[in-house]
Amino acid sequence: MAVDQAFNKPSTMVKALNEALRRSLDEDPKTLVMGEDVGRLGGVFRVTDGLHKDFGESRVIDTPLAESGIVGTAIGLALRGYRPVVEIQFDGFVYPAFDQIVTQLAKMHARALGHIKLPVTIRIPWAGGIGAVEHHSESHEAYFAHTAGLKVVAPSNPVDAYWMLRQSIASDDPVIFLEPKRRYWDKALLDPDGTAELGLHQARIVRPGRDLTLLAYGPMVKVCLEAAEAAAEDGQRLEVVDLRSLSPVDFDTLAESVTRTGRAVVVHEAPVFMGMGAELAARITERCFYSLEAPVLRVGGYFAPYPPSRVEDAFLPDLDRVLDAVDRALAF
Amino acid sequence: MTVKSTVGAPTAAPGHHGTAAEAGPPDLVQLLTPEGERVEHPQFSVETTPEELRSIYRDLVLVRRFDGEATSLQRQGELGLWASLLGQEAAQVGSGRAMRPGDYAFPTYREHGVAWCKGVDPLNLLGMFRGVNHGGWDPNEKNFHLYTIVIGSQTLHATGYAMGITKDGSDDAVIAYFGDGASSQGDVAEAFTFASVYNAPVVFFCQNNQWAISEPTEKQTRVPLYQRASGYGFPGVRVDGNDVLACLAVTRWALDRARNGEGPTLVEAFTYRMGAHTTSDDPTRYRIADELESWRLKDPIERVKAYLLREGWADAEFLDSVEAESEQLARRVREGVRTMPDPDPSSIFEHVYAEGHAQVDEEREAYLAYAASFERDDVEGEDN
Numbered sequence: 260m261a262v263d264q265a266f267n268k269p270s271t272m273v274k275a276l277n278e279a280l281r282r283s284l285d286e287d288p289k290t291l292v293m294g295e296d297v298g299r300l301g302g303v304f305r306v307t308d309g310l311h312k313d314f315g316e317s318r319v320i321d322t323p324l325a326e327s328g329i330v331g332t333a334i335g336l337a338l339r340g341y342r343p344v345v346e347i348q349f350d351g352f353v354y355p356a357f358d359q360i361v362t363q364l365a366k367m368h369a370r371a372l373g374h375i376k377l378p379v380t381i382r383i384p385w386a387g388g389i390g391a392v393e394h395h396s397e398s399h400e401a402y403f404a405h406t407a408g409l410k411v412v413a414p415s416n417p418v419d420a421y422w423m424l425r426q427s428i429a430s431d432d433p434v435i436f437l438e439p440k441r442r443y444w445d446k447a448l449l450d451p452d453g454t455a456e457l458g459l460h461q462a463r464i465v466r467p468g469r470d471l472t473l474l475a476y477g478p479m480v481k482v483c484l485e486a487a488e489a490a491a492e493d494g495q496r497l498e499v500v501d502l503r504s505l506s507p508v509d510f511d512t513l514a515e516s517v518t519r520t521g522r523a524v525v526v527h528e529a530p531v532f533m534g535m536g537a538e539l540a541a542r543i544t545e546r547c548f549y550s551l552e553a554p555v556l557r558v559g560g561y562f563a564p565y566p567p568s569r570v571e572d573a574f575l576p577d578l579d580r581v582l583d584a585v586d587r588a589l590a591f
Numbered sequence: 592m593t594v595k596s597t598v599g600a601p602t603a604a605p606g607h608h609g610t611a612a613e614a615g616p617p618d619l620v621q622l623l624t625p626e627g628e629r630v631e632h633p634q635f636s637v638e639t640t641p642e643e644l645r646s647i648y649r650d651l652v653l654v655r656r657f658d659g660e661a662t663s664l665q666r667q668g669e670l671g672l673w674a675s676l677l678g679q680e681a682a683q684v685g686s687g688r689a690m691r692p693g694d695y696a697f698p699t700y701r702e703h704g705v706a707w708c709k710g711v712d713p714l715n716l717l718g719m720f721r722g723v724n725h726g727g728w729d730p731n732e733k734n735f736h737l738y739t740i741v742i743g744s745q746t747l748h749a750t751g752y753a754m755g756i757t758k759d760g761s762d763d764a765v766i767a768y769f770g771d772g773a774s775s776q777g778d779v780a781e782a783f784t785f786a787s788v789y790n791a792p793v794v795f796f797c798q799n800n801q802w803a804i805s806e807p808t809e810k811q812t813r814v815p816l817y818q819r820a821s822g823y824g825f826p827g828v829r830v831d832g833n834d835v836l837a838c839l840a841v842t843r844w845a846l847d848r849a850r851n852g853e854g855p856t857l858v859e860a861f862t863y864r865m866g867a868h869t870t871s872d873d874p875t876r877y878r879i880a881d882e883l884e885s886w887r888l889k890d891p892i893e894r895v896k897a898y899l900l901r902e903g904w905a906d907a908e909f910l911d912s913v914e915a916e917s918e919q920l921a922r923r924v925r926e927g928v929r930t931m932p933d934p935d936p937s938s939i940f941e942h943v944y945a946e947g948h949a950q951v952d953e954e955r956e957a958y959l960a961y962a963a964s965f966e967r968d969d970v971e972g973e974d975n
Contacts, residue, residue: 331782339759362741363739368945377945432944460949
């Protein structure tokens with residue numbers, strides 16, 4: 260494959276994901292890609308572009324328009340020894356498959372007392388910020404992270420997207436792979452022939468600092484990096500931690516950071532109420548209580564249906580809302 | 592035993608205006624009448640040696656005895672719940688015996704007779720009903736998947752598994768078991784769609800036992816269930832579910848179609864749930880005794896026994912020996928259940944993930960430390 264030349268210049272996240280799928284398909288004949296429009300079209304975001312042509316319709320499968328059917332048959336294929344990578348076309352369309360994911364995919368390994376494995380990866384273009392219609396902008400990670408038996412990961416950049424998808428497909432556990440669709444077209448230099456810098460479930464300190472830790476994942480990592488850059492102009496040295504994995508969570512890295520900085524703000528697009536931030540705040544408080552100078556604050560979406568696109572900017576945390584929370588935390 | 596029929600599928604009877612619960616003649620495939628008379632069907636036939644017929648009879652009796660023992664064990668408090676197959680022995684033994692060892696069965700939670708035919712130890716089935724596990728057997732050992740409680744979910748797993756068989760180029764086949772209630776589930780409709788579109792080697796074996804807990808089949812469908820298949824582009828057949836020979840013949844035919852690349856088939860085994868939905872149910876609240884009595888006359892075991900005796904293929908000694916074997920099985924099951932150990936509570940944390948999970952590990956450690964603190968207290972108490 261003349262792929263290496265293609266990676267001399269920065270790749271989009273879409274291209275990185277495509278390459279991860281391509282190499283996984285190439286290396287393991289049991290790997291399958293399946294979903295709506297993933298074949299000839301290459302997926303509505305083109306993540307599977309060209310795979311149908313190169314690997315054929317037996318490996319890259321255009322499915323009927325039925326999400327429960329896609330996940331349910333993927334489970335059956337996994338039971339037969341295959342390693343399906345399922346695409347759910349948009350975040351808001353995963354709910355018809357929710358039953359199969361929660362009652363079957365997540366629990367079957369335990370139900371069988373470990374006798375069978377369910378290496379199914381479910382890719383979901385996820386979260387908002389692209390000016391879409393209803394059901395195309397949802398951040399539902401807490402539903403999945405709340406379900407034992409599932410692993411949930413969310414890359415924030417093209418390089419992580421590549422390696423984390425490779426690792427997810429290689430995992431013998433079911434993985435919900437959340438793709439921040441507003442970052443699909445961000446670019447970065449990727450060396451697909453290199454090695455992964457981190458394990459799938461390790462967090463990364465993406466910007467060191469000493470005054471406060473911003474905890475984010477997926478699309479909000481970039482927002483937090485921008486906020487940290489802006490804060491630096493005011494002399495505030497913010498550390499930014501990219502969680503990368505939402506189940507399990509690498510609390511060791513988080514706690515180490517917050518123990519140093521003494522302050523933490525969690526940022527996600529999902530509604531704050533009952534969101535990931537609640538769990539993160541509680542655990543950080545338990546582990547870092549004597550180091551904390553302020554309560555762990557949260558910035559996120561509001562407890563309302565995701566709004567029409569003309570007002571989504573008011574719903575989504577942005578640089579100013581993050582800095583507002585930072586100021587409140589630093590004021591303690 | 593051979594199935595001679597390989598002719599095309601019967602087509603749905605046009606202009607059928609009756610309700611779903613009406614018995615099926617002339618659509619109903621029957622080879623052994625309730626009186627135990629062998630009859631011919633224009634499209635399906637089966638040839639049995641006396642020895643095979645005795646073996647079938649033995650399966651039916653043992654499965655019923657096992658089922659009865661499980662019901663008793665629930666009444667005695669040894670099981671928390673039991674879902675009886677009483678009345679459905681022929682549908683399960685007939686279809687179960689039609690499978691080859693390489694064929695895979697995806698059961699609901701009532702396929703004890705299929706499990707028996709696949710060689711699964713009956714004690715394995717009782718763990719979940721006793722509450723010591725949620726299944727726990729290795730499905731690949733006998734190609735019998737774990738019981739699935741969410742209605743209809745397993746039909747998709749069966750279809751996906753069958754799609755995998757096609758990719759492997761194997762001539763294995765799959766049976767997806769489900770019931771009349773499940774026929775209303777979206778997952779079953781999606782399984783029909785996927786199986787049809789991918790021409791998957793799967794047999795959809797619907798045991799229409801007339802009742803989904805308290806709801807009669809009329810609450811699920813306006814057309815006979817087997818006719819649903821035509822809308823998906825594959826054949827549907829209604830078979831006398833209390834006729835083990837007809838179930839065997841039709842299921843073999845459907846499995847052969849699957850093996851030969853002809854795709855899925857829907858088999859509706861028209862039968863009756865003679866017992867309650869589960870031991871927690873009280874069917875006297877929703878159905879009349881007369882209905883039960885009319886189905887008692889169609890008993891799946893009595894007709895095989897009558898046939899065996901009429902043909903002179905079995906005598907009292909044989910019947911007694913099967914009876915004795917069934918009591919032996921019941922005793923083994925009784926003892927096995929009563930001595931089935933409770934799992935260690937720390938097993939809650941086992942097998943949540945194949946590759947581990949930091950938070951599960953953390954909680955396991957915390958639990959073990961907590962549990963150990965009580966043990967220390969106990970020791971201290973003894974010292975005092």
